[in-house]
Amino acid sequence: MNEGVEWALHSCLNLAWIGGERAVTAARLAAYHDLPAAYLNKQLQALVRAGVLGSVSGPKGGFRLARPLDRITLMDVVAAIEGPEEAFRCTEIRAQGPGAAPNSLTPAVECAIAGAMGRAELAWRRELAARTLDDVRRQAERQAPDAPDRIRRWFAPT
Amino acid sequence: MNEGVEWALHSCLNLAWIGGERAVTAARLAAYHDLPAAYLNKQLQALVRAGVLGSVSGPKGGFRLARPLDRITLMDVVAAIEGPEEAFRCTEIRAQGPGAAPNSLTPAVECAIAGAMGRAELAWRRELAARTLDDVRRQAERQAPDAPDRIRRWFAPT
Numbered sequence: 001m002n003e004g005v006e007w008a009l010h011s012c013l014n015l016a017w018i019g020g021e022r023a024v025t026a027a028r029l030a031a032y033h034d035l036p037a038a039y040l041n042k043q044l045q046a047l048v049r050a051g052v053l054g055s056v057s058g059p060k061g062g063f064r065l066a067r068p069l070d071r072i073t074l075m076d077v078v079a080a081i082e083g084p085e086e087a088f089r090c091t092e093i094r095a096q097g098p099g100a101a102p103n104s105l106t107p108a109v110e111c112a113i114a115g116a117m118g119r120a121e122l123a124w125r126r127e128l129a130a131r132t133l134d135d136v137r138r139q140a141e142r143q144a145p146d147a148p149d150r151i152r153r154w155f156a157p158t
Numbered sequence: 159m160n161e162g163v164e165w166a167l168h169s170c171l172n173l174a175w176i177g178g179e180r181a182v183t184a185a186r187l188a189a190y191h192d193l194p195a196a197y198l199n200k201q202l203q204a205l206v207r208a209g210v211l212g213s214v215s216g217p218k219g220g221f222r223l224a225r226p227l228d229r230i231t232l233m234d235v236v237a238a239i240e241g242p243e244e245a246f247r248c249t250e251i252r253a254q255g256p257g258a259a260p261n262s263l264t265p266a267v268e269c270a271i272a273g274a275m276g277r278a279e280l281a282w283r284r285e286l287a288a289r290t291l292d293d294v295r296r297q298a299e300r301q302a303p304d305a306p307d308r309i310r311r312w313f314a315p316t
Contacts, residue, residue: 001245009271010251034255074274087159087245093168097192098312112298113167116232120285127278139270154256 004043004081007035011044012052012077012133013140016069017148018155023055023062032154043081050080070134078128086121090114162201162239165193169202170210170235170291171298174227175306176313181213181220190312201239208238228292236286244279248272 011029018024026041044063047053054066065072094100094111140147169187176182184199202221205211212224223230252258252269298305 001247003247003249005246005275006249006251006271009275013271014257032255032257033251034257035251074278088163089159089161091161091164093164093191093193097190099172099190099192099309109301112294112301113164113171115297116289116294117163117167117286120232120282120289123285124278124282127281128275131274131278136270136274139273143267143270151257 001078002081004039004046005078007033007040008043008047008077008081009074009133009136011040011063012047012065012069012072013137014151014155015053015063015065016133016137017151019152020065020068022155022157023060023064024155025062028155029063032151046080047077050076052076052080068134069137070132072133073129074131074133074136075125075128077133086118088114088117088121090117159236160239162197162204163236165191165198166201166205166235166239167232167291167294169198169221170205170223170227170230171295172309172313173211173221173223174291174295175309177310178223178226180313180315181218181222182313183220186313187221190309204238205235208234210234210238226292227295228290230291231287232289232291232294233283233286235291244276246272246275246279248275 010033014029014032015024026044027037029035029044030037030040044053045055048055048063048066051066052072053063055061055063090111090113092111168191172187172190173182184202185195187193187202188195188198202211203213206213206221206224209224210230211221213219213221248269248271250269
């Protein structure tokens with residue numbers, strides 16, 4: 001999985017702690033965790049396309065959450081960064097070469113391997129979809145109660 | 159996910175249908191599904207290192223199952239090809255830059271994001287570990303009852 005997923009998740013949490021209405025630039029979000037700004041910007045743009053973030057133009061522009069954390073799931077962020085494709089991509093090799101099944105032109109019959117791999121992936125997606133970023137924020141605040149204040153101070157407008 | 163996972167899974171099933179004791183070369187297994195032999199050979203070697211396949215040297219050499227399909231799980235094959243790393247790799251960006259938490263030197267406190275992503279991945283691994291290749295074989299035979307015979311004929315020693 002793309003490391004951009006980790007960056008995107010942290011950035012969403014940081015934006016929530018900074019405060020809902022303020023837009024923050026990719027450069028500033030990147031600096032906070034010492035990340036390459038141009039690459040983080042790419043991830044943030046993907047979150048905008050997925051409707052997770054909004055972007056604001058102008059001198060006070062940047063990124064902010066498009067909706068509250070309790071309406072953003074881990075799945076939303078993973079799908080925004082990784083794309084909608086399944087991790088296991090069946091390329092239908094059973095329909096290639098001498099091994100091609102005579103019924104290979106009836107794609108209605110799903111390959112048993114693809115089916116089994118797909119069910120496992122569904123279990124993963126279900127877990128990701130069941131967990132909101134607000135669940136994660138609460139857990140993070142239990143572990144580091146001073147984090148929100150520290151973040152707000154660092155990002156305070158100068 | 160590496161397309162080698164699909165190839166490895168099909169090859170294991172094909173080896174079971176061909177028959178337990180016979181060793182088959184990578185070139186022959188590759189030809190059956192029109193796959194690049196050198197690259198399939200790499201995947202098969204990974205399955206040998208993982209103890210899923212055995213390799214036999216000599217003129218009648220090649221690969222064969224190291225144990226019955228009901229003792230090989232989807233997880234065994236995925237781990238052999240993809241490696242043991244989690245798909246989501248936490249790089250601990252929370253410990254980088256000005257955002258570094260003061261307690262960043264106490265790695266005992268797992269990042270809430272890594273924890274949530276890890277739980278989802280665990281659900282995926284559990285599904286993969288709960289499904290044996292024999293479950294998949296039975297499903298495949300229900301869908302294509304003629305497949306085992308077709309495979310045995312094509313791979314019959316000449």
